[in-house]
Amino acid sequence: MPIRKALVTAANPRQRTLPLQTLIDQQGESKSALQVILEEAAGAGIEEFCVVVCPGDETAYAEACGELRPRVRFVVQKAVQGYGHAILCSREFVGDQPFLHLVGDHLHVAQGTTSCARQLIDIAVAENTSVSAVQPTRESQLTAYGAVGGRLVGGDRPLYQIDTVLEKPTPTVAEQQLIVPGLRAGFYLCFFGLHVLGPEIFALLEEQRAAAPDRPLGLSSALHALAARQRYLAFSIAGRRYDIGAPYGLLLAQLALSLSGRDRDRVLTQLIELLAVRAD
Helix, strand or coil, X not given: CXXXXXXXXXXXXXXXXXXXXXEECCCCCEEEHHHHHHHHHHHCCCCEEEEEECCCCHHHHHHCCHHHHHHEEEEECCCCCCHHHHHHCCHHHHCCCCEXXXXXXXXXXXXXXXXXXXXXXXXXXXXXXXXXXEEEEEHHHHHHCEEEEEEECCCCCCEEEEEEEEECCCHHHHHHHCCCCCCCCCEEEEEEEEEEECCHHHHHHHHHHHHCCCCCCCCHHHHHHHHHHXXXXXXXXXXXXXXXXXXXXXXXXXXXXXXXXXXXXXXXXXXXXXXXXXXX
């Protein structure tokens, strides 16, 4: 089934302003991080968008959408109940279709001409199942990401059958439970901030909420349950993710966009000049 809907979560109170930050995109145009995210998804075939926001943020986010504003619906997460609950808030919008999920504090820069979102959607459609984008990540960064364990099933493609999902594991736990044969030592497959999920994720999230109604609802535990019940894949994207909420994350994302765009030579020249000044 074609994937025509996308969900962007942006309701974490500690990160609510991150998608509103301004960057210069690969074409040299000033845009919000949210607009960059929406345009990547639109370029991959997405037609309708839902953005989950904090109460009172609708106006600011609407202004940050750019030309895609008419295709964006806003849903308010009225209380701080977790990442998984934010996804549940979009259930009516998604309906019974598979959907692309993006997080509002990550930007992606592809290696080559095919966007990261397009790569993931193509795999999900070809394999007809849920697929999460992953990136080999050093163990020192594990506590910032959800991570998966499994085995390579794609032959010459970096496609993995997931059997375990853990949220922000320690290196010790990862070494015990998340080993992926063939991955170099000290690296683990961590989430990229892009998922294609089927509507069954909502039932799994409801189960998790019913089991622990007083706890914040996460996504990783529901994805772990998904892996136990059906074929669920991870695809190592040809590209890089940039967490704009991390220290220097916005700066690194801006550099990555600039160095992959039309002003690459200009930016490189300025960086060399800056380094020369620092060397003096």
